Amino acid sequence: MTKLPQLKKDFIENLSQMSRFWGFPKGMGAIFAVVYLSPAPLALDEIVEQTGMTKGAVSTEVRTLARMGLVHRSSKLGDRKDYYEAETDFYTSIRSLLKERQHSEFDRALRGVRETLEKLESGSVSGNEAEIAFMYERVKALQDFFNAIDSLTNAVIKLESLGLSNVTKILNILK
Amino acid sequence: MTKLPQLKKDFIENLSQMSRFWGFPKGMGAIFAVVYLSPAPLALDEIVEQTGMTKGAVSTEVRTLARMGLVHRSSKLGDRKDYYEAETDFYTSIRSLLKERQHSEFDRALRGVRETLEKLESGSVSGNEAEIAFMYERVKALQDFFNAIDSLTNAVIKLESLGLSNVTKILNILK
DNA sequence: TACTACGTTTAGTAGTTACTAAACGTTTTA
DNA sequence: TAAAACGTTTAGTAACTACTAAACGTAGTA
Structure with missing residues (x-):
């Protein structure tokens, strides 16, 4: 009986490796995996928490992910945070x-x-x-x-x- | 009036950059360019001379090029050297x-x-x-x-x- | 005003990679 | 046998990359 959180970690690990294979930093793969597995848009700090990376790293990597069209940045009214969700197409x-x-x-x-x-x-x-x-x-x-x-x-x-x-x-x- | 050797150098430089872009060492691109531009199969030392790389580097890089099918190794009877020519297809x-x-x-x-x-x-x-x-x-x-x-x-x-x-x-x- | 909550930028670092230089092993030649 | 001509392997290096930690800027809040 595998626990869900463990399965998520495995999946994140898998996408990290793929990312590295394609010549991207493995952190990018991890970030995408986290965002992709989230039902709701994620704030930067939540990504930081789930990937174990630092704010600075996530901040820069997530921007290139957005430039590539793999994640989308959005914001809620009256909320200063940026939110990210994965492109599913x-x-x-x-x-x-x-x-x-x-x-x-x-x-x-x-x-x-x-x-x-x-x-x-x-x-x-x-x-x-x-x-x-x-x-x-x-x-x-x-x-x-x-x-x-x-x-x-x-x-x-x-x-x-x-x-x-x-x-x-x-x-x-x-x- | 451009001189032919200069044009070759430019071409080699171009393929080097492409090689790096695809995630391969730029030396690989240079080696392929040199072999590709040669009418006759080239010996290792000739590649060394034209790329300016050392024997060791060429030796290892050319092997991975061969593994990828981009160059082919051949040898002449009564000649101890290995010769390399480019795959053109x-x-x-x-x-x-x-x-x-x-x-x-x-x-x-x-x-x-x-x-x-x-x-x-x-x-x-x-x-x-x-x-x-x-x-x-x-x-x-x-x-x-x-x-x-x-x-x-x-x-x-x-x-x-x-x-x-x-x-x-x-x-x-x-x- | 000071304080907090954000995201960004910068300086430094550990790990990796593509290379050089040189030693090496092997086969041919003198 | 010694010497030369090959290609390979190894040890070391310089440059780069992906990161961390921390300072920073800015806007909202008390």
Whole structure:
């Protein structure tokens, strides 16, 4: 006979590990887990209590969670506290995460690759002809790949109304 | 008029940043870039020379690249050196990466969630009825989401022959 | 006014990670 | 046999990251 509080702790631990796996701080996973398991919106101090983290840490982590669209901040009238509740439509979260990616370091690097390609095909590069041709070929292939990925993610972003389960069904048909 | 060697350096720098963005060491990106831009298979020392890293670092990083299927190790008869060349079919690489994921810490955590759910629905948890019901609902929703993701990745893995560009076309039709 | 209840910011810290330098083991060559 | 040419492993390091503790700012309350 497992006790409910223990089960919650296990679950929080699980999401912490997942968080770390995705490259996020494990504290983020813990915070999300706590908020996600709460029926009512939680105040900062309640999160502090349930995670065992300090106010400062929760304050900063919860903000990035909000920026990612995984939790939402709200407030009650005549109550100075901030309250947080979890986004339950994960598909919505995914979309906001993908959108955020657009403005990241990744796309900066991607633009760099594009510029490299442009220089190569504009003939403004000095060096052995064959070497230039080869590099062009390779960089072009890489960019085609990135563009494909980009189309995919953009398609997912635009699917708005379509649930993930539907996408799954479609892909199952493809097999 | 840009010089070819400079352009290569820029490209290497770009892939390094991307590598870091995906949570891999930037050295990994640099190594892949060097190998990818080489028309002929490269020996370890040549990679060392072009990346500026030490032998030890390249030795270990290149091995994980090989494990991920992004580079391939080969050797010439009567030559003691190992040679490395880049995988150019990125779709193949993606599949091997997704396969590797299966055995990771992530799936361990996922199993944990599954167990939590099983305990909740088997009635072997002591505590407030309503709270248990609520937690079950939430954990169930999360797992449904994970299962959807899983189906998607498995679908991608099984697509074997189908190129990424084709998948893109299909998703474009969906819009 | 001082006091309390908040959330934020800052300074410092423990732990981690990606690397370097160098020793090492093994196989080929002289 | 010694020496050279490889790739690997290990010990140590510099930089980074996720955190804690505590000071801080601000707005409401007595």
